[in-house]
Amino acid sequence: MAVDYICFVRAQTERRTATTPQDRRAALEAMIDTYTRPLADGMSAAWLGPVREALRRDALDAVGALARVLVGTDPEQTLELSEIARAFDPFDELLYRDIMRLQARLGRLDAIPRTLALLATRLAELDEHPSPVAVHLAEQLCDPGTAHRGGSQAAGHVPA
DSSP, X not given: OHHHHHHHHHHHHHHHHOOSHHHHXXXXXXXXXXXXXXXXXXXXXXTHHHHHHHHHHHHHHHHHHHHHHHTTTOHHHXXXXXXXXXXXXXXXXXXXXXXXXXXXXXXXXXXXXXXXXXXXXXXXXXXXXXOHHHHHXXXXXXXXXXXXXXXXXXXXXXXX
């Protein structure tokens, strides 16, 4: 635990002090690689909750920053990053929408209903349902006559 945390904080510092896009990207990748699970997972202490959440948000920010760099040129890697972000924040409907848009852009229309079903399963844990916007987006992306429109919107929102 301490080693992962130290490596994450070191990568975070490198990102903040990076002077080139290449150095910034390498630091973001290191942050993502070292955030493997919540800090002190399984432990509880009053002080730990805010630190754990701040670290998770910093990891999500790193994923989002790297996804924004790649969305225009490497949708496959952006999809992988979006899936990482989804694992970090499994109830964020916007992430699922981004994933569906990227799946459409990559021609993986068969994956879109599964992504919507996964969102529904996760939200059911909170007694919630996917929004009508998410359902409509999935339907629109799966419609061969409109799929190209949804795919071009993939750059509209990336994990933040």
